[in-house]
Amino acid sequence: MVDALFYLLSLGLIVASLSVALSPYPVRSILSLIGAFVLTSVLWLSIGAEFLALALIFVYVGAVMALFLFIVFMINIDHLKSHISRYMMMGMISLLLVSFLMIIWRAYGVLPNNMLAPITDSSNTRTIGVRLFQEYGLEFEYIAMILLSAMVAAIALVGKRDSQAKYQNIRQQMDRREEDCITWMKP
Amino acid sequence: MIGLMHFLVLAGIVFTIGLLGMVLNRNNLIAILMCLELMLLAININFVAIDRYLDLVDGQIMVFFILAIAAAEAAIGLAIFIVLYQRYASIETEKFAQLKG
Structure with a gap:
């Protein structure tokens, strides 16, 4: 039963990866890549890595693939030809x-x-969490800094200052005082 | 029974397909990035399988880190594609041949 599940999932994974690599339409290959991630997630569930299986769905299918779809919708890539x-x-x-x-x-x-190690009753998420915050605390914070710098870099690359839009002038805001803008009326 | 070797062979096949896709679609930057994600997925399958074989958690923590780094890489890569598209009106790698002699 478990063997049949493995062969079925890996056949699906190989077909999905071939479709990613060979499909001429970008949207189709993105959807195949989502399928490949879901199949891998089920494969990881079957060998007892539950936390990573769900993290793969959240991070990849939820965030990265949605980003890919947005970019494909924004950019015109119909005319690309293969050599x-x-x-x-x-x-x-x-x-x-x-x-x-x-x-x-x-x-x-x-x-x-x-043979792989047998799946135990203990919570995979709990084990990973304890290990991550006890021994890999510094690495965890490095990852946080890398993600922050990636966010800043992406915004700095793409976010454009538009002359039509309205922005705050921080200097002007800080310099503003009560007597400049409020006039007390006499009763 | 399904053992370690099955997972390693599967990961090898997926990695090779990703590499093949990178070679075949080398004119299309988005396809290159997608095939890179596929290759990272194959590496993650390897990490998880060997970690389950050794019955440790370190490999799974490493996969967690790889997921975070891959997300950051995809975000910056796609931002760079947007900038390239604004500048060259295309994301074909052929168009970025200014420095060619």
């Missing part, structure tokens, strides 16, 4: 498939197939 002819592509794909078959055949024959 490689159809025959060359077919040749490369069949070469790849043959090499995959050879890898699988050799790997299953020779290398030992080590």
